[in-house]
Amino acid sequence: MGDLFVGRNSHLSALNDQLAQVIAGAPRLVLVDGPAGIGKTALIGRFLAGHPGAEVLKGCGEENETGLPFGLLDQLLSPHTEQAVPRPPAADAPTVGSRLLDVLGELQTRNAGPLVLVVDDAHWADSSSLQALAFALRRLRADRVLTVVVLREADDPALPEGLRRLLTGEGALRLTLTGLTAGEVCELAAASTGPLPPTAVVRLLDHTAGNPLHVKALLEQVPPAHLMSATFLLPAPLGYARLIEQRLAGCTDEAQALVAAASVLGMSCPLHAAARLAELKLPLPALEEAVGAGLLDETPEPGGPRVSFPHPMLRATVYRRLGPVLRHALHRAAAGQSDTAFGRLQHLVHAAQGPDDALAGQLADLAHAEAAARRWGTAAPLLRDAARLARAERDRERYGVEAVEALLWEGRRDEAQVLFDELPGDACSTAHRYARALMLPFDGDIRQAEPLLRDAWSICDSAADPELASYIAGQLSFMALSLNHGLQAAEWAEQALRLSARRASSTMLRYARMTGYGLSGDIGRGLAVATELPDASLVAAADVDLLCGRGLLRMWSGDLENAERDLREALFICRDGPMMLRIIAMLEMGLTQYGLGAWEEAALCLESAASLTDDTGNELHLTVHAAAARVLAARGDYDRAEWHLDQVPDIPVTPGTVMTESRRVRAFLAILRGQPDAAAAELLPLLEADAAEGLCEPMTAPWRDLLAEAFVGLGRLDEADRVLTAFEALAAARGHRAAQATDCRVRGELLAARHEPDAAEDVFRAGLAHAARVTAPYERARLQLALGELLRRTGRRAAAAQALQAAHETLTALGAVPLLERCARELAACGTSGAARFRPMPPDSGPVLTPQELAVARLAASGLTNRQIARELVLSVKTVEYHLGHAYAKLGISSRVGLVARFPPGPVSAG
Ligand SMILES: Nc1ncnc2c1ncn2[C@@H]1O[C@H](COP(=O)(O)OP(=O)(O)OP(=O)(O)O)[C@@H](O)[C@H]1O
Ligand SMILES: [Mg+2]
Structure with missing residues (x-):
């Protein structure tokens, strides 16, 4: 019967059609589904045989390797790249996804033909790989890549949500195979x-x-x-199994032993590994026999042949037929021969004959070592196995909870839920309550989590179980942080660190402690946590949490240049994960760049961070989207800003649980749009709840200035005065120049509204003096604009024009379109000779580039190659080419020389 292939003509022509679209330059995605043995793999083999010019990247999920992080991606990539794929457990899904993008880019540059990426038996692939795959697929724009994902059931629960959405969405073609005619x-x-x-x-x-x-x-x-x-x-x-058994029975003992050993090692393995396990000195005759009987396939490889099973069902049949004694012995022997601790433990888990505390302990030790390096993805399956093997219910519960926690840090909410449902022990126990509280914020329900944690804390005996107490205190600290309760956050973090020193490096407690003090207004105390930390360039990877903390505190204190140095280094250290810190560093970096006036870089950094939080289901979701919205609003990209705001839920203000970020940004947007009533509506609830600690800190959560501005706009001047006075007092007490500059601007507007122009002018000038002592280009420009407006209205046109021209220059450099329009109108109204030069947009701006086009164009102008840009921005090379092409067309240029002229190097001047 050999390679005979029948039928499937419509499926083949659909696949050919997709490939034709790929060759024309559009990436395509196909899902092939159908039950076991229906011919999915055969269909793809047939399709590929018809396209010898296509470069194929192929990987196949394996039933016993679903716990091996990035196993599938390694299969896909290793034949095509000399650079080692970040091996498990070195990296997280976005990092490995970027690596995939990188290799796809390289291959497209090298080959003229299309690429076909095949993921067979995706239901058995490890979830880290599938997440990395989804991450990469979402970022293909103009790549000549056809991706074919094979599944037995399209709604297999093992599939990460992101990939399922892609596969079942409108952009993908689904081919379901049914029986032959x-x-x-x-x-x-x-x-x-x-x-x-x-x-x-x-x-x-x-x-x-x-x-x-x-x-x-x-x-x-x-x-x-x-x-x-x-x-x-x-x-x-299903006599199929019998058929295989017959074939096996017809083989010599050596061949049977080889096939049996191979089945223990997986769907495929090096011949020498199977031979060693089967204790065969000369395995070639046995191999020849097994291949002849159709039990194994052989692929020659440098370093010795590889053997694989032709079909997963065949391997399953052989493996199940081993019988407990042989299976146990083979796994034990395989454990002894494995060259990684992970592999060794994996075989010992399969060899276990029941509860085994020693093995559970070893699994937990390795998991803790992995967690200490913040590699949660590897820690999680080890802890899950430890939970299954531990004898005492208390240990099973403990490991189970730790596994839930590790999965949540990785952003794998669904899998965490499955483990949570399986947790042994009493549902009212401290550990159970703790685990339940961990899950809640991922459903956006932070308010219920807090009382649950306090509950768990109150019944927890910290002397008897300091580790668990430390977990709870740590979580209470993170929760307090997201609720703006800075001092509480710092104190809980200290408590957690006192209870378990081990947690210092494996979590972000030190970061929570620093940030907590900063949020409470005590930057100095926060920085004191990291006094020993050297210059950014000398910080060790293990201390990257402290570096992120210092960067944030420096940003809050207005020391933006040093904040940027810290954060740039932190981003470099975190480039391979952990995800949580990487997103934090990106968020802080984006805000710092915004403060420094590098708005394009800021928009890009924050948009990338937002897309990473979307991919990983991260708790920082809300903060990151709000920050991105703020920068885009300031640039006048209201639609995109609103899109980001739509991604975060509307959280009602209730006492003790106030989240200010999205409200602040909505109000900021409303003010730019000239809707002070909408701005006031967003912020008034904060005023009612402002007794809560941390809510009024001018540098970490500035909103009173916005509310005062809204009140001035509404003519509610006394209320504006009251709100502003409180803000001024704190800003002065903290000595925060940028906040003081803001104060002066709003105070000046208030005085102008009260018809006190002289006083208003003095205050604007005082504000400019504050702004001159820090890097705050946006605030400086806003003060100049406000001063110019005042001067014009009081008839001093020449002086007005001078202030407005200065504002215009800075706003142009920033790309602050909304205020630029206002500034140009004022200048026109001044009627001075030079005013006509100033139009709402910079004269040569032409059509507006999207943030991505701008970012790509800027990096290209700075001399980076497309590949370097792709790495920097986490995009595929083709996507970079795509954006660059659009940017060229919009700018009416045809080369990088034109770009350099458009985007000369150098940041916005700080002076
Ligand atoms: N159209 C076909 N013509 C001839 N043989 C076929 C055809 N489709 C499948 N087969 C044969 O049927 C067997 C099972 O097919 P295949 O391995 O492709 O199934 P599958 O859907 O990939 O199953 P699984 O879900 O178990 O991976 C193979 O031996 C294959 O060669
Ligand atoms: Mg198959």
Whole structure:
């Protein structure tokens, strides 16, 4: 029967059609689904055979390797790149996804033909790889890549949500395979046993529902005469297993031993590994026999051949047939031969015969070492196995909770839920409550989590179980941080660190402590936590949490240049994860760049961070989207800003649980749009709740200035005065120049509204003096604009024009479109000779580039190659080319020389 392939013409032509679209320059995604043995793998083999010019990246999920992080991605990438794929457990999904993008880019540069990325049996692939794959697929724009994902069931729960959405969304084509037709079965039979009469074909078809695997098994198993005899009862199609057993039985002991050993090592393994496990000194004759019997395939490779099973069902049959004694012995021996701690423990888990505390302890130790390096993805499956093997219920519960926690840090909410549901022990226990509280914020329900944690804390005996107490205190600290309760956050973090020193490096407690003090207004105390930390360039990777903390505190204190140095280094250290810190560093970096006036870089950094939080289901989701919205609003990209705001839920203000970020940004947007009533509506609830600690800190959560501005706009001047006075007092007490500059601007507007122009002018000038002592280009420009407006209205046109021109220059450099329009109108109204030069947009701006186009264009202008840009921005090279092409077209240029002229190097001047 050999390689005969029948039917499937419509499926093949659909695949060919997709490939034609790919060749024309559009990436395509195809889902092939259908039950075991229906011919999914065969269909793809046939399709690929028809396109020898296509470069193929192929990987296949393996039933016993679903716990091995990035196993699948390693299969896909290692034949195509000399640079080692970040091996498990070195990296997180976005990092490895970027690596995939990188390799796809390289291959497209090297080859003229299309790329086909095949993921067979994706239901068995490790979830880290599938997340990395989804991450990469979402970022293909103009790549010549056809991706084919094979699944037995399209709604397999093992599939990460992101990938499922992609596969079942509008952008993907779904090909569902059903049984072969009578004609096709006839063709298949003719090639194997000779022509069959129609009755026999119908019997075969009825019996197998046209499943080719079963049809072929029956044709091999049942003599043709029996197939034709109406009285002969056909064996169950699952006689397949029997067929394999027969084939095995026909082999020598050596060949049987080789196949058995291979089945313990996975779907494929190096021949020498299987031979060693089977204790075969000269394995080649055994291999030849097994290949001849169709039990194994052989692929020559440098360093020795590799063996693999032709079909997962075959491997499963062999493995299940081993029997407990042999299976146990083989796994134990394989453990001894494994060269990684992870592999060794994996085999010992399979060899276990029941609870085994020693093994559970080893698993937990390795998991803790991984967690200490913040590699949660590897820690999680180890802890899950430890939980299954521990003897005492208390230990099983503890490891289970730790596994839930590790999965949540990785952003794998669904898997965490499954483990949580399986947790042993009393649902009212401290550990259970703790785990439940961990899950809640991921559903956006932070308010219920807090009382649950306090509950757990109150019943927890910290002397008897300091570790658990430390977990709870740590979580209370993170919760307090997101609720703006700075001092509480710092104190809980200290408590947690006192209870368990081990947690210092494995979590972000030190960061929470620093940030907490900063939020409470005590920057100095926060910085004191990291006094020992050296210059950014000398910080060790283990201390990256402290570096992020210092960067943030420096940003809050207005020391933006040093904040940027810290954060740049932190980003470099975190480039391979952990995800949580990487997103934090990106968020802080974006805000710092915004403060420094590098708005394009800021928008890009924050948009990338937002897309990473979307990919990983991260708790920082809200903060990051709000920050991105703020920068985009300031640039006048209101639609995009609103899109980001739509991504975060509307959280009602209730006492003790106030989140200010999204409200602040909504109000900022409303003020830019000239809607002070909408701004006031967003912020008034904060005023009512402002007794809560941390809510009024001018540098960490500035909103009173916005509310005062809204009140001035509404003519509610006394209220504006009251709100502003409180803000001024704190800003002065903290000595925060940028906040004081803001104060002066709003105070000046208030005085102007009260018809006190002289006083207003003095205050604006005082504000400019504050702004001159820090890097605050936006605030400086806003003060100049406000001063210019005041001067014009009081008839001093020449002086007004001078202030407005200064404002215009800075606003142009920033790209602050909304205020630029206002500034240009004022200048025009001044009627001075030079004013006509100033139009709402910079004269040569032409059409507006999207943030991504701008970012790509800027980096290209700075001399980076497309590949370097792709790395920097986490995009595929083709996507970079795509954006660059659009930017060229919009700017009417045709080369990088034109770009350099458009985007000369150098940041916005600080002076
Ligand atoms: N159209 C076909 N013509 C001839 N043989 C076929 C056809 N489709 C499948 N087969 C044969 O049927 C067997 C099972 O097919 P295949 O391995 O492709 O199934 P599958 O859907 O990939 O199953 P699984 O879900 O177990 O991976 C193979 O031996 C294959 O060669
Ligand atoms: Mg298959």
